[in-house]
Amino acid sequence: MNVKPIKSILAALLIMVAAISWSCSDLEQETQLSQDTEGAMTLVEVLKSIENGVEEDGVENARKNAGATYATFNAALGSSGLASVFARNELTVFAPTDAAFAALGLNPGNIRRQPNLKEILLYHVVGGTVLSTDLRNGFVPTVNGAAVEINLNDGAIVNNANIVMVNKRARNGVIHGIDQVLLPPTQNIVEIALGADPEFTILVAAVQAAGFGNLLATTNNLTVFAPTNAAFGDLLDELGFPSLEALIDEDTGIGIAGLQRVLAYHVFAGRVFSSDLSNTTIEMFSGDDLGIDISGPKLIDFREREAGIVATDIQATNGVIHVIDKVILPF
Template sequence: MTLKKFKQNLAALMVMLAVISWSCSELEQDLVVDQGSETGMSLVEVLKSIENGVGEDGQANARKSAVATYATFNAALGSSGLASVFARNELTVFAPSDAAFAALGLNPGNIKRLPNLREILLYHVVPGTVLSRDLSNGFVVTVNGAAVEISLNDGAKVNESNIILVDKKARNGVIHGIDQVLLPPSQNIVEVALGANPEFSILVDAVLAAGFGDLLATTNNLTVFAPTNAAFGELLEELGFDSLEELIDEDTGIGLAGLQRVLAYHVFAGRVFSSDLSDTTIRMFSQDELIIDVSGPSLIDLGDREANIVLTDIQATNGVIHVIDKVVLPFE
């Protein structure tokens, strides 16, 4: 496959995953729940109206009884120009308390200095109205584009942050309070792989040799099944090669086109998290089909060549990475 053909396939296959469905589940009983009726106030106005709980010093142990205040979050909305967006659109907001921002040295007076403030705020927002009874374990894509993980196994959490207030309703959505500021991923897929060196150094070398560096760094909504160095070492030994250079040799190896097809067989158009994986067959960028089998020990079923997913859900700004222990080949 040529690079031009790969780019054409990539453009044709770029589709967004459907918004993750959230099934019903119970939250912990010690959460603060809004018992009021529907309000005529917007999300921004409701946030401003919450006045009980945390003191002026921003200190609180608010989980069971007090209701946290959200002055810093509101100031951030104003500084970022997002207040009107939060007032007009139907949204579910996971709002960090003043105490959460204070833990990072932030307050209404200095919040505008926070780098990437707009992107951080959008990482706290999910489209539509999602009440506490609708929350379930799994990943949910935010307005930022990256996903947060909802966990109800050890208390109600968003990523590592505890949910301390639920179902504060507004005319255009609902607010759930949290006790930590959520920080979205800041590196693209290639940068994440480079940062994990030497674990993925051979994969990075292969990506650059194939001319796919820019594609994997700038294309949005990708899922990459990333083989480790040990996986590449096993493949080279299997095929009788001593190095990546020998593998992609045009005369004795698989050549550049072969390398491009192999790498494209590890990339899927769409963000697929571990909670989304099911027994199915998916079509990769190479146009070859890959069998996902979650019923047994191997999550990628290739007959005699099975690959295990050994680490899941490494988020990047433009997608998600799952680490696998074998290089999967489309032409076996």
């Protein structure tokens, strides 16, 4: 196994918000909009100007999207206090249509009562200007902090929403219309692990014993490689301990300090999605190196033991979780 030893290369990927290079052959055929008309308006003004999906020089878009309006999204911007943010900053906006909001029982009259409205709106926004011809498959961090997934394998999809309008230009960015409202994650890393009971009960018990519960619940931008109960069972058998309690015994086991180092070896500072992984070596929270081999994909620990990544990209409010089938060890 040959892992390229470039430490923390993944962290650099997390700041590539405004430099996304996507590709989408279907959307490349869409008519480009005139810079002379909409280019003089802000994103908020462009949204307000849309009438039944008709674009002055986008006849094909108008035919495809007749009836698509964005009054609820505009009302949400006003109610949340974000209108000025959308007017001043360079942004790419995935704007749900009125029909998308209506499917959730929302309209301009009641949108202000939607809980977490600001967080939801910011989950529809990417920094910088990203045109349809720049789209590619993968995860894109939003201004909310969580990421949306772009999938171009069958049309153009953001999470589960179809892109139904593209390249509405403004002087400070671009708008793409979508047919569903995107809902960001609402649980932190610990809450997700607790909700997956019994899959991660031993991991949760270990986190609590190590005193890491608050750290994993409140620290932003973490990636956690989470071992399953079966993975912990295999570790206990491998090391000859009958239980987690025996493993962390101060006299005969690795102790609390050892447990803390093991758990910290499963945490990376930064949100790393499956689409960001590469054959490399990264430095974990514990200060120890961990190898990544995307042929599995799998992790390679200090002992050259391999842990398969069996589930990916479980998003939390403060990071992302990947599930692994073996506990990795830094010593």
